[in-house]
Amino acid sequence: MSQPRLKQRLSQSNQCFGVFSSISDAVAIEQLALAGYDFIIFDLEHTLHSLKDVEIALLAARAAELDVLVRIPQGRYDLIAPLLDAGASGIVCAMVETPEQAQLLVERCYYAPLGMRGLNSTRLNSYATKDLAKSMIEANKQTVVVAMIETQLGVENALQIASTLGVDAVLEGAADLSQSLGVAWQTQHPSVRAAVTQIAQACEHAQSRFMAIPRTTEAVAQWQQSGVTNFVLGDDRSIMRNAHKAHIAQFKKELEQ
Template sequence: MGSWVKLPATESVELLAEAGMDLVVIDLEHSPLSIQTASTLATVALGRGIVPFVRVPDHAPSWISRCLDFGARAVVVPHVDTVDQALIARNAAQFEPRGRRGMGPTTRAGSWNLRGPQQYIDGAREVAVVVQIESAEGLAALPEMLARDAVDGVLLGAADLSMSLGVAMDDPSVSQHMLEVLSRCMDSGVPCALATGANASLVAAAAEQGYSMVVAGNDASLLGAAARAVVQGSRAT
């Protein structure tokens, strides 16, 4: 279980760690965070013993390799609609001959090359590329992605998927598509993750369904919801 991080504050990561989250997903797609700030947030996560994921803003291999170099344990790639896009993302995270990632051991991921490059090379086997399936095209391409071992994990969210399908988020067809993706992933031994609101019942239900990871809310919304509850509760009283 984790949460998106959108605020440029190390305290967000510290507070989520103190709350007992297992991971954070530092969001470079839907936030003003810079890559330098994302690097700092990842460092805090590592120091606090929780896993730093980073959602990159697009499919560019340079984003993926740079985030892995500064210590991200996984990258989340948005809007993956084709097998080729999934393969490009996967290859950007792995060195030759498994991929096309450039060597840069003088980085945090390589302990600044103070122990030699082998640790850096071996570390690539432990990182993950999680693709977001959030379109009708992505749904259609997923079976081949799984068959070709093109993804390490899949993340689902109802918002973009429903817009692509032309229906409301609460339309039953959205839930049905998501459950079909979950089933395919489970059959293939590929972890499937779900993005939800910050609601304990939703998180528990997702875990019972078989999702391996749930990203519940984000730091900004959690802060806003807590503040609003105080304001509304006190005024109502």
């Protein structure tokens, strides 16, 4: 029996582990799939990737049966349709601050009746070789919509954002949140931790899923005790750098003995 798709796994509170992907290379995507991640978030906010880079990543992930969410910059709703048409499993929208922004995100990600995503012959419906109406229904059942809260205003509106029909999950952004709260890069500052906890509590109240970005294994354990089951475990560039550092350090240590 095949594993449920990401949207169903999120709704069933199954444990999911993801990672930010900032390297636009098919082999890099394959390695993330082989490592065992449940999903990746391909980043368009802090990279210079072209849409052609994204398409290559999506095709590589499709071959590896890996779910791909694409993070778009704040307000770039125009990117949503082509990304989903190309095969993205869903969208992560940066800097969602108001329920109106959350609603606009939903409208761009879903077909009617939940949204007004544009109709076309795309990879999604095998270029019109599948029943188009059925393809719309299936897309609405599978598309994952994630709002990222990274500012004080977003925290204040967290309950309304998480309650927006069509938002599957809310992802915390402690780094940018720390800047918004006046303690830049102090992601463990009490005010930042309190704000992230407030987001998580808003999700619980709204019966939406919360995605944490733990920076230690201890943090994962603490979140699990609170019932959180969805985690984004850093960025592939940092993970690769740290792996190389540990690799060469091991050999240097052996040679020094």
